[in-house]
Amino acid sequence: MALATIDRTAKQFVLTVQDFTLFGFRAVSNLFSRPIYWSDFVLQGDIIGVGSGMIVLFAGFFTGGVLAVQSAATLASFGATAVTGRFVSMSMIRELGAVLTGIMVSGRNASSMASELGSMVVTEQIDAMRALGVDPMRKLVTPRIVATVVTLFFLTIIADFCGILGGAAVTVLMNHQNGTQYFSQAYEFLHYPDILQGLVKPLVFGFIIANVGCFYGMRTTGGTEGVGRSTISAVVFASVLIIFVDLLISTIMVSIFR
Amino acid sequence: MSSLAKPAPVEAEEPVVAFRDVTVSFDGNPVLKDVSFSVGPRETRVLLGPAGVGKSVLLKTANGLVRPDSGSVFLLGEDISHLRESALFPLRLRTGMVFQEGALFDSLSVRDNVAYQLIQERVPDEEIDERVREALRFVGLEATFSLYPGSLSGGMRRRVAIARALIRQPELLLYDSPTGGLDPVTSTTIIELIVKQRDFYRTPSIMVTHRLQDAFTLCTHRFDSEADGMVLLPKGEVDANTTFLMLNLGKVSFDGSLHDLVRSTDPFVREFLD
Numbered sequence: 001m002a003l004a005t006i007d008r009t010a011k012q013f014v015l016t017v018q019d020f021t022l023f024g025f026r027a028v029s030n031l032f033s034r035p036i037y038w039s040d041f042v043l044q045g046d047i048i049g050v051g052s053g054m055i056v057l058f059a060g061f062f063t064g065g066v067l068a069v070q071s072a073a074t075l076a077s078f079g080a081t082a083v084t085g086r087f088v089s090m091s092m093i094r095e096l097g098a099v100l101t102g103i104m105v106s107g108r109n110a111s112s113m114a115s116e117l118g119s120m121v122v123t124e125q126i127d128a129m130r131a132l133g134v135d136p137m138r139k140l141v142t143p144r145i146v147a148t149v150v151t152l153f154f155l156t157i158i159a160d161f162c163g164i165l166g167g168a169a170v171t172v173l174m175n176h177q178n179g180t181q182y183f184s185q186a187y188e189f190l191h192y193p194d195i196l197q198g199l200v201k202p203l204v205f206g207f208i209i210a211n212v213g214c215f216y217g218m219r220t221t222g223g224t225e226g227v228g229r230s231t232i233s234a235v236v237f238a239s240v241l242i243i244f245v246d247l248l249i250s251t252i253m254v255s256i257f258r
Numbered sequence: 259m260s261s262l263a264k265p266a267p268v269e270a271e272e273p274v275v276a277f278r279d280v281t282v283s284f285d286g287n288p289v290l291k292d293v294s295f296s297v298g299p300r301e302t303r304v305l306l307g308p309a310g311v312g313k314s315v316l317l318k319t320a321n322g323l324v325r326p327d328s329g330s331v332f333l334l335g336e337d338i339s340h341l342r343e344s345a346l347f348p349l350r351l352r353t354g355m356v357f358q359e360g361a362l363f364d365s366l367s368v369r370d371n372v373a374y375q376l377i378q379e380r381v382p383d384e385e386i387d388e389r390v391r392e393a394l395r396f397v398g399l400e401a402t403f404s405l406y407p408g409s410l411s412g413g414m415r416r417r418v419a420i421a422r423a424l425i426r427q428p429e430l431l432l433y434d435s436p437t438g439g440l441d442p443v444t445s446t447t448i449i450e451l452i453v454k455q456r457d458f459y460r461t462p463s464i465m466v467t468h469r470l471q472d473a474f475t476l477c478t479h480r481f482d483s484e485a486d487g488m489v490l491l492p493k494g495e496v497d498a499n500t501t502f503l504m505l506n507l508g509k510v511s512f513d514g515s516l517h518d519l520v521r522s523t524d525p526f527v528r529e530f531l532d
Binding site for chain 1 (some may be wrong): 318321323343344345348350351353355357358359361362363364374375378422432
């Protein structure tokens with residue numbers, strides 16, 4: 001009995017992974033054939049990118065500040081508070097900028113995609129769209145994925161920038177250190193592989209967020225309760241997947257640019 | 259102007275929709291079993307049956323929203339059973355479907371809902387406005403042009419959904435329980451619209467319902483343009499192009515005219531009628 005349950009669960013898992021992969025593949029392949037709904041790309045870019053701008057800006061700023069507070073306290077015991085700028089910029093650009101932005105955008109947008117598309121599924125709006133001769137994958141999913149990938153890239157840059165500014169604010173205003181020293185440390189020890197690492201991640205995270213959000217939304221069953229379930233699953237799965245993929249990318253990048 | 263006034267193109271006498279031994283199942287549970295029937299040009303088929311027998315599934319199978327496990331479905335002369343989704347879209351553009359609750363897009367205005375297909379086809383705005391107003395006038399809701407679905411009543415949503423289905427002069431209309439959950443007065447308004455559509459344009463259609471009253475009204479009335487309403491046909495007369503299908507447990511248990519229906523000796527049909 002237990003074996004049968006494990007067997008069924010394993011099959012279900014493999015099937016879901018397969019569906020998820022095919023879903024993403026179909027969404028991306030839609031970019032290479034017509035029709036392409038360009039206006040929806042812009043609309044989604046505005047909703048996802050501009051709409052998330054403020055939360056990313058503040059999250060980045062405060063995270064940079066926290067990093068400066070914590071690192072300065074630790075570095076002081078080695079008499080190395082001068083390298084706070086290096087510590088903050090490295091942490092933000094290589095790791096925290098991308099991951100934090102990914103998780104913030106996932107919380108805001110993977111949930112909204114899952115609930116919006118889920119509601120459309122349960123109220124037959126997706127079927128209505130198909131009956132009207134419009135492919136929901138092209139009209140709803142592909143624009144969301146492209147918009148998330150593109151905007152997350154720029155949102156991460158904003159988060160990195162604001163994080164370094166936040167660190168500077170704490171370093172200068174609270175720790176009373178030299179601002180020029182902070183920025184020169186932040187800049188001088190930064191190398192292209194660090195920036196590359198920080199900018200590859202949002203491209204992958206953006207795809208994960210939109211693909212997971214749309215996938216769960218489009219698979220919604222069970223009325224309004226099902227919409228709630230899809231929304232929770234999308235946020236949880238996207239967040240966990242972001243952290244897991246971050247580990248993979250970091251491991252690969254670090255081994256390449258050792 | 260009358261883009262809506264053009265009659266639907268009618269092919270030779272081949273059926274507009276034909277099911278051949280169609281079986282549909284979900285998670286291994288058969289919903290339709292070996293269903294065969296056809297809808298001819300100018301024919302209106304009323305699909306009767308209690309809730310949960312697969313009426314909506316049958317309707318969705320007719321335009322490829324649901325794929326059959328076995329058997330063949332012919333839509334406008336093409337076998338759609340194994341067509342790819344992308345190949346189905348051009349065929350679906352030639353059909354109109356009215357969903358159970360209307361299925362209007364919440365985030366779009368009535369104008370944009372009705373004009374959905376035209377907007378995708380990049381029809382000029384002036385032409386869209388004109389055609390939308392005409393379609394809304396047909397369903398008696400011209401005043402809702404700029405409103406959003408959230409501010410409409412259930413009956414108004416169905417009427418807007420009918421306008422949306424009609425705007426491109428479809429060659430087949432599919433109505434999924436258009437009067438479900440509505441009060442008797444509003445239901446009559448919806449049925450009157452369906453009768454009006456049938457008698458004006460003679461577009462072949464399938465109407466799903468579990469309300470016998472609606473089915474009989476459709477069969478025993480015609481639309482009178484002068485009176486701008488439906489009137490009862492003379493006693494003993496029925497609309498010859500309106501025929502009935504009845505589903506029971508996924509199988510067709512009756513296929514014929516109103517005359518045959520009321521005289522049927524099938525126990526299920528009798529129980530349903532009584």
